Amino acid sequence: MRRTLIIIMLFAVLTLHAQHAVRGMIYDNTTRQPLDFVNVEIVQGDKVIDGATTDSKGAYSINIKQPGNYIVRANFIGYKEVTKNITVKGEVTNVGKLYIEEDSQQLGEVEVVGQGSTMRFELDKKVFTVDQNLAAAGGSATEALENIPSVDVDHEGNISLRNSESVEIWINGKPQGLTEENRAQILQQLPAESIKEIELITNPSAKYNPEGTAGIINIVLKKDGRAGYYGSLAAGISYPEGAAAPGWNVNGAINFTKGIVDAYFNIGYRQFRMANRMNSDRYNYREQDTLWLGQNGKGDRKSGGLFLRGGVNLRLGERSTLGIGAFGVVADRSIGTSTNHYTQKIMGEEEPLLQYDREETQKGKRPNYSVNIDYALRIDRRQDLQLAASYRNHSSDEDKEYRQTYLIGDFDDEYELQNQFRKNGKWEFKADYTFKITQNRRLEAGWNTTLQDQRSGADAKDDAGNELPYFYNRFDYKEQIHALYVTYGDRFWDRLSLQVGFRGEYMRRDTKSDGTANPTKDYWQWFPSAYLSYSFPHGHELQANYTRRIDRPRGRQIDPYKNLADPENVTFGNADLMPQYTSSVELNYLKTWEKHTLSAGFFYKYTDDCIQQIRYYNDELNRMEATYSNMGKKQDAGIEVVWKGRFSTWLQITLSANGYWQRLHAGDFTFDDKYPIHIKGQQTWAGSAKLNANFMFTKTFTGQLTARYDSPTLVAQGKRAQRYAIDLGLRKTFLNRQLALAFNVRDLLDSRNRIQEKWGENFYQKTDRRWRGRSYSMTLTWSFGNMKSKSKKDNDSGNRGQDDEGGAMDDFEE
Template structure:
């Protein structure tokens, strides 16, 4: 009740604050100047075009910028103005002696390319920027030196609200049920392995990250925490340009990332390429304490070391052809080839309490996993801007084909005991149609359809040669998931108030067939997902936003497969074909402001989820040995709420500071789970109600030293986190980099140290049988990768830095109704 009262007070305070600002604004006689800026040749809107308004009598200067559709809306006092319209690479247009006494629409303003400027350079953003939209926040990657030579995982881990843990799992506001898209769609660049693929997508290929905590109806309902949309770079300026990044580091790291673009008036050819070779040493240690009547009986220690070697090649090549001034066709081919040679060595010792001289179990298990993966994706997009008012039709077709083979010989105490092999194949097809119809000056209606088809097969074979293995995990499955979606949404802006209302329907058809046992599981359901996004502009630098959305999380195929996979002599994972999807209702209230050199964002959020999925660990006795089995199950309801703050402060041109803080609390109802062992016996785990909290914070600084050397520091701390059956300790990490531009700013050198103190480790405690009366307690430490030092060289041709783009775009009340 105290927490509900606290949130109510916060909401009431914000409402009173909004009313105060509204009264203050009403006393200022202002008008609104609107219009749209487009390119004269292609008729495409120009985003970030600048309007500079000089009040003729007082010489006072004001202005604004255009949004993604080229639209602008600027509040100014009545009077006579000189208006200057600018966009880098285009000729400036002057509108002189404009007397403005009432709300005025300047209509469509066209800008023509400046041939001399276009032949010089492509403009590259120098610094990271933040754009606030009605339904999302956009973080432009910019010139973040700690990311040079890094990967998509590093980029995501640098975004406020996002965390990447020691194993590479991505979470949004502490919730791992997040949907990751590339250019707005599922992508082969993510591949079958998901987090592994993100570790190999070069950071230099990424232009920006969209954080969508309250997605509109246009987006898939998948992902209860929200959506992270990775936008790749594409050349936008006429001519040939690009960049080349070469990175070398220790432990062994070589990464080469060329980005090449060529654009004319009729077509745009763009590419993002990347090759990497990397060694990834890691380690873990787990101590199992077996209890009898609450007293320690015996102890088991598992020491694991990981020696990973990965070769990866990524390519994304696209061609956009401009059919005429209003329509275009874009074809894109994505190819990813990965090869991994991973050796996991597991040393297991078990002995009685106070007697380590006679071990009950002593085993050295070495698994050499050799993996080859190939991902291909073909996509085509047709876009038709039916008129200059925003009426638009887009059609997307996509086909993906992923193949992965694994061979894993296993030796136990120097004797070859198993030969494991797995072949996984996945084919995905997608059709999406979206239509946007403007209504009047500030409203629009949108309707669309999406059909996605996934057909996956997996054949896992274990050849047991010399082992006391208590089961044969060989299995073959097929998994089909088809989702058909229809949506519509309507958005409008009335003065300072804007809203976007939507409704999405998704028909899900899932079929899992375990061929080994002829066991089939099907689930079919139709669900409705309403969305509401509301914005209110307090003034030019402040806005409020309120969002609601209903989401779901469907279980992945490896969570459904009932057969087991073994990671050590005593640890296995088993899927659960009876899993149901998780449904979540999310609410988000946000406030953003800009005060001179200081930017602040704050939000309060609440999520209510049903049938949440978490792995439960049980101990099963097999052939006299205790086997630790992890299985995902549907728990009861979860209530999660919290608040977050983000800030940017640039006191001087040489110092840039940013920080973010997120605190959340969650409650999970008490739950009782019954596990059926191999011999048919029942193992009951009673989980008490969980009331826990956690938090994480980030701090970034960029300071320009003498000789124009940039020094950047990034600090991150994630607080302790507990769930139904385990506790996780806090974790601290620091990254450090120094950079220097050379060759007349055509190139850069960057020295980067990732995990400076080698402290990125996960420490956890798991209670088997429940917290109140556990039968076994497991204390573990896990480190996915160790500290890394790298040196990067980047060369840019026909490019230079862009210094004019604002560092913070507050468009929360604008007309961003396209989702």
Template sequence: MTTTFECNYNLHMDMKKLNLILNTLFISLLVIGSTQAQSIRGKLIDPKTKKPVEFAVIGLFKAGSTDQTKAVGSATTNLDGTFVLPNLPFGKYDLVASMIGYEKKTLKNLDVSAARPNLNLQNVEMQSSVVNLDEIVVEAKREFIQANEEGIKVKADNNISQQGGSALDILRNIPGITVDNDGNISLRGTSANILINGRNSALTGTSRGGGLETLPASAIKDVNISTNPSAKYDAAGVGGVINITLKKGVKTGTNAMITIGGSNNGRYNGSVRVNRRSDKFNWFASYDVRRNFRRVWFDNERETFNDFSRSRFLIQDRDGERIDNNHTLKLGGDWFIDKKTTLSIEGLAGISKQDEPEFLISRFGSTRTVLDSTLFTFNDEKEDNLTFEGALIFTRKFNRKGQKLNFSISANIGTELETQDVQTDLFEVGTTDVLNSQILQRSANNNINNITNIQLDYTHPLGKKFSMETGYKAIIRDMNLDFDQEVFDEITQTYQFDATLSNEFKYDEQVHAAYALFKGKLNKKIGVNFGLRAEQVLLTAKSDNAEPFTNNYFNLFPSARIVYNIRKGEFIKIGYSKRIRRPRFRLLNPFRDISNPNNIRVGNPELGPELTHSAEIGYNKIWNKFSFIPSLFYRHTNNVIQRFTTQDPNDPTVFIRRPINLGTSTSYGVELILIGNITKWWDFNASYSFFNQEIDARNAETDLITSSTSWNARLQSNWKLGKRTSFQLTGNYRAPIVRAQGTRRAFYALNFGFRHSFWNKRATFGLVFSDIFDTREFGFDALTDEFTSSGRYKRESQIVRVSLTYQIGKRFKTSIKKGRGNRRRRRR
């Protein structure tokens, strides 16, 4: 039987209107952006390496100005070295380019006239400098989103509205990424391979992203996203790869940064970052502390069709708190053995303590209005987490241009001890004050998670235009979950071990992979990237309550990408990759989680991996004031993993939720990203995604096929008030989407951020107002032949945070300021 889910008419009309408004906005902005004015453009390159010079400062002055006290315009070069100075009046100009490690480059008497209104300088060479400077501080803003052939890069520092938050807060505000109420992270609606500094981490080693909530946003440099990564990357993650790069000391001399912050309900955060860099060594250290408090609400209503007892209807209300105390210490160093060889060491230690008391009321009745039985459950849950990570990285560049070798080995150890004290009170029928029975239980869940990464990558140039990359990677996971349950015995007045509810689950997984990648340029316009990755998985698992099982499998993962460069700042790319989603141990563990006795969760040791074929066509266009990044994508997945709810045959009041391989899924859609720099004081970036998804789950239930269209939108707008003050407003909306057994409700929120610099820009004050209208919550509606259910989950999200940051360090400062334009160098 095909199940159709319909939204109500008013909601449907509102969505259509909002969809029309957004599409009209995008088209209007594109029309505005296509209008060309007088401009100067070009590309900075290093003449020795022939590589682009990134993030150099470009200043434009009136020709012949001796003191250069006022700049006509300024810009920063992109990742490919290109720059554009738009909206110029006719006249002659002098151009000055500055970048750390390079000599100043000056081009004089550049003529912008009616004969040449758009002057293209082509390649501008910058000579490397032999002078060692302590630091050059560039007073120019990097765009929040930057596009490249692999995907997009998001600069975390530019996200003002997430100051004082966590890594999850950063991810929530990135186009294409969704973080649900449990901390699970998805990319374009499906699983993603989450890396930290290019490596698998104990913070992301489980099926949840909850560990990233302990990682402060201030520790993140940028986030790189690739929805169709090459064969060089792990094949895991159907949606692609999310690589979180952490900050480390790069400034020469001795530098420090201190941050303190706080918010309502006793939340606070603080951090200290120090680095010392010389010609041969770079040492860095950081310490972060965060205390977070959040209220949690959950309500659920369910009707069972084939149960005509007093328990036909179940209404549940849960109210709880979550108090987190996190400490993170990061240490590291780089040894520059010579100009071509670097040896690096990195270490991280994290401590997290959580208190999660909650109160659950379950009411049963024969009708929705007649609820005659009540169950009160109080759960005092505590969790202690320890994380230790260490990495050794060796990098060697050879004399031949483009030839290099990278080797890294890392070890991650994570421990988690979760304890629960549960009291369940069942009251007499029709009362809430006459106790019928009481059950006391307590449990301890000890989880150990070890991950080892070994990786070797080698690049060998083939002539001047092509190169071959090859490498090997091993990911070794060793996980052990030991769960002990005790029940209070009224006769002996002691807690007794309950073997039927206890369980030990051991999970060992090894992924051995080798890859080969061929890439290069066929000509000036066409670039290619073809690769093949082979992965062998060796998996064994053992549980006290189930037979041991082994699952070994081998797969080949091809990837391909062709890029056509139409002109500078404009290209088209076509990509394909085969991806895999391997079920994590939480999904495989057959143990029954009975923290909610009427809604039980259980794993599935027979769960197989998802395999996905992913294709994408992307386009990138840069105008004077706008950048446009649209893409079309298509995915077909076999053995889709989703949680499926069924009724317990032995108790009609109990429903069991377990993951299964549902069948196939096909999705396709369009994603649009628009970046605009409207004026000196206003810029924005917006994204819009529209897609269709069809799930064929006839292997789980006869004629169960669901199909739906949905869309997501996000807008971030930034305003500058003078040179030291900025504001940011971020809004996002996620439309309802059909799942195999129901519909996930719409989700939307609006955040505000404020930043002001003072004390010669050494100090920065920040203010953040998250979820201004208190609308961020997650809901669902389900309808099957056995039951109907609806629920809502909300974590406290309306939060006001303030922060203060101060920078300490001796440095040189070079700046080119629009409106002043003086280029100065002074010791501080």
């Protein structure tokens, strides 16, 4: 089979080798930004030899059979046609950049203007434009992520990619201190209006941190690069059905560019309300009978927070830039009234054994901030050096008050005031070197060190102020990771691209539980990567890649503290938990037509020491307990198809569909030396689909419909039921588009709930949770500024100082 594939590839290469490639890029002359979907033709006399449309980077490549003199002609609706005379001699003719100007007369005659692209495809990532997502207007980053293909957000704000929660969340190409413990709260405070686009990087190269076996979701924030100043102010209100009061948000942003200085500042405050609902039935199978526990709860969740972001980039000269930036969120969290009602009885009997209400009131603060400094130096035309240092801090301090009132039986009511805190600081240092050996060959090497120090704890008091010792916990965590990487890339015959990479990491972990040191964990690991891509004529591209990645357990996964917030369902961590490793293979295909784009991919992942949460019934304490364990091996495979089509200037549709196959291997575990658990091997098929339709009714009135469906899927010791939802959005602009009014309805069918079943040898549990119901919001935005196009010289030098905004396999320079 391997020989056959090699022969086919060699035949294709030799066949196309005799052709002559004409390559170039098309840019907007005013904004100096690349334009996609521009029609480019190669003309000789009155005859059109061949043509193509530009991709998301404004690039095109056209093959012709004969050398000679030709004309490159580019045209796009609303722009003046541009031409350039070229002479084709060798295998590749590089036309370079062509700048096209807006045609004011043509624009005045056009009654309906085209919509911007909401998504673009690159072989190493998919990029989704959020500032055109009407369904997220007035919302948060969490709500913007819910509308991204292959991304899922559960009722607690946990994010998964391709059916896996082992995913890294970055902001502007950096982790920014986001962890499993805090990212749900941070993303709830990050305004969707501040986001430019979201990148899905499912198989990053060895250059990037290998954390997250599912890949990286990179949130790119807005930062305008045009000379002068540009800003916006926005205010909105939202109301979820069932909430005690509406939520509201305000935010502002300004960008300033003059001379050698680029500066930006964002500020926003967001307060949201959610009406939560939960119902659960649990059956515990004992030798003499079956014990049933029914639980139903409701609550009005209120949270608010301040979001701040600012920075400045200085162009120190023709070859160097210095950037300083800061990012912060100060979140307030409280739950007005959250009440859970518990009933316990033996099946077949009328009278319950136990019945009580447990009321929770929660308040606290979660400040998060990060500061970074970046220096970029272009040593010469072939060599670049980038240095970066950053510090990130995440803290939380929360009080949780519980009142437990017994409705039957001779029990004393209970009161607990719990305090939980966490302090997490992290330093990161990076150096990245790039050597462009030739136009088609590139060598990259770098070093990366992270130093993390985290402390967490909990305690509690009763209504008399007495300490409750079984709540006491202190957990200290220190981690250091040192990494070196090297990658090499090459391009052959202008069509075949190859990149190989290798990354080595040393990791050391030291922990203490209540002052007692746990065994130190340290190890070396290697993370190779390989990419192979081939561009066929007429807009076809094919890529295959391989990476090895890691998911390191941290926080609540390894903290042995038993969380008694819900006395019937207790969770705790496992200090002996080890990382899980995933080897991933992907095959991607991309086809571009004049108005349509198709992306199709196949992936396979094999995971060793898979981390899963395991549940068991503690019959001595009559409660469910759950912890984490390395449960052996897991296999995942899937097909992912995304199609984007422009049917006219007023309608654009994006449709994505995913099919997953998952197999969990069997495993045996024992907890506390007395609770043996056997996990049966399972395998299942699951799928999901998302539809995004954008409408432009007039030049100033647009709409959007977003729908999604998730089939039933497998989880450890159980399954999750199907889900579906529909969102609607409308936007109207006024005053030459300086003023915009957006209205949207989220969860139109009131169907965004999560039903999950779990079972073991002596229990079965079914839970239905609703994080929020149908909600309505309205947002008013005013944009202002005196934007001007920057000179090409300023634009090119400024780009070298921008933040690294992701991308696993950068294209070679033109």
